[in-house]
Amino acid sequence: MAGDPIRCDVLVIGAGAAGLMCALTAGQRGRIVQVIDHANKPGKKILMSGGGRCNFTNTGTTPANFLSANPHFCKSALARYAPSDFIDMVERHRIAYHEKELGQLFCDVSSKLIVRMLLDECAAAGAQVRTDCAVEGIERGADGFRVRTGQGRFHCASLVVATGGLSIPSMGASGFGYEVARQFGHEVLPTRAGLVPLTLSGKHQQRFADLSGVALPVAARCNGQDFRNFMLLTHRGISGPAILQVSSYWQPGDDLRLDLLPDRDAGDWLRTMKRERGASELRTVLAEAMPKRMAQRLCEHWLPDRPLRQLDERQLRDAAALLGDFPLVASGTEGYRTAEVTLGGVDTAAISSATMESRRVPGLHFIGEVLDVTGWLGGYNFQWAWASGHAAGQVA
Numbered sequence: 001m002a003g004d005p006i007r008c009d010v011l012v013i014g015a016g017a018a019g020l021m022c023a024l025t026a027g028q029r030g031r032i033v034q035v036i037d038h039a040n041k042p043g044k045k046i047l048m049s050g051g052g053r054c055n056f057t058n059t060g061t062t063p064a065n066f067l068s069a070n071p072h073f074c075k076s077a078l079a080r081y082a083p084s085d086f087i088d089m090v091e092r093h094r095i096a097y098h099e100k101e102l103g104q105l106f107c108d109v110s111s112k113l114i115v116r117m118l119l120d121e122c123a124a125a126g127a128q129v130r131t132d133c134a135v136e137g138i139e140r141g142a143d144g145f146r147v148r149t150g151q152g153r154f155h156c157a158s159l160v161v162a163t164g165g166l167s168i169p170s171m172g173a174s175g176f177g178y179e180v181a182r183q184f185g186h187e188v189l190p191t192r193a194g195l196v197p198l199t200l201s202g203k204h205q206q207r208f209a210d211l212s213g214v215a216l217p218v219a220a221r222c223n224g225q226d227f228r229n230f231m232l233l234t235h236r237g238i239s240g241p242a243i244l245q246v247s248s249y250w251q252p253g254d255d256l257r258l259d260l261l262p263d264r265d266a267g268d269w270l271r272t273m274k275r276e277r278g279a280s281e282l283r284t285v286l287a288e289a290m291p292k293r294m295a296q297r298l299c300e301h302w303l304p305d306r307p308l309r310q311l312d313e314r315q316l317r318d319a320a321a322l323l324g325d326f327p328l329v330a331s332g333t334e335g336y337r338t339a340e341v342t343l344g345g346v347d348t349a350a351i352s353s354a355t356m357e358s359r360r361v362p363g364l365h366f367i368g369e370v371l372d373v374t375g376w377l378g379g380y381n382f383q384w385a386w387a388s389g390h391a392a393g394q395v396a
């Protein structure tokens, strides 16, 4: 394309959570920053997050809340940009927020305020944000990077890849960051959908399908992880926070177990019920501890459908074992269409954990979800975006 290239110190590809945080941080250091995004507006995932109220951080964030082939990688950035740092910015911009549960902070009014805050901070720091700007090619020269886009050529000393993961393609998600990583010799670890509803098949699907909409507290367990929260039955399978959390640890064929009475010891409780209300049917008693339709369904297919006094100790023990450790066979996930995050991504082995800079290509940085760092549900993914964006913005 004709015309002089647009020169800047830092070019950030991706105007999402991590990219905007990186841009404002680098701009505050006096760097000349351009942010480009192929979508028609910045921060689309922030806008749709938290049901429109953006769960922007979690006050209890620790490295243990993240999945990565290298669980130590996230430590440095998280330690240097804490939830309290982001909360300070939110409060400076007078954005009202509240804690929902377990340290999860949400906007009182709208996610739009978070995007507005980030754009205002970028503007104040002189960082320019361009949308509808698709990248056509990237080359590295002696003096930095040359990036061809639909809006002209950019020359920059530092290039920051903040293009996110593959989740929700309709929101602008692309595998572009992985292509850039491969172009510059980086490994990309296999990706898969995370924080995603699971699908059921066969008899589990048939037996639960018409309970769609029923929600109950469970403890969902898989591969040594145990998440206690609500499960929601859907037409195709299971969702709700407990299932979304455990989905990041589940792969096809893995054993998935549900404690359907997470607030009590099922054996003790059933024995007490038998003593006190022996004439009651198991389904009647169970319906006091979980939704009635779920209790009925369990008694139709898995549990003895009889008065408690007719159950001997072995039958009570078997019923308690099933209720406390129900084996549910998931057949797959709903995939990237509905997943909140992408597991896997750019291998952190060749990235500096302090600066997010490539160890192979000086000046090239990867931040946010494009990296092989994935948080739990509950504001952790944004905290990673802010922390990794800040780490790169301090040096790029």
Ligand SMILES: Cc1cc2nc3c(=O)[nH]c(=O)nc-3n(C[C@H](O)[C@H](O)[C@H](O)COP(=O)(O)OP(=O)(O)OC[C@H]3O[C@@H](n4cnc5c(N)ncnc54)[C@H](O)[C@@H]3O)c2cc1C
Residues within 6 Å of the ligand: 013, 014, 015, 016, 017, 018, 019, 036, 037, 038, 039, 042, 043, 044, 045, 046, 048, 049, 050, 051, 054, 055, 056, 057, 133, 134, 135, 162, 163, 164, 165, 167, 168, 171, 172, 173, 174, 175, 176, 177, 339, 340, 341, 367, 368, 369, 370, 378, 379, 380, 381, 382, 383, 385
């Ligand atoms: C429905 C939903 C709800 C969520 N809710 C929460 C929540 O409440 N709390 C939480 O912590 N996390 C939440 N998440 C996860 C969180 O949104 C992401 O982890 C976070 O946005 C990742 O930040 P990022 O900057 O790395 O990527 P993104 O925010 O996805 O930004 C990437 C940007 O790069 C752009 N881009 C992609 N490809 C190209 C390309 N080829 N050229 C130019 N630009 C490109 C995209 O358009 C996008 O603007 C939610 C996710 C979803 C899908």
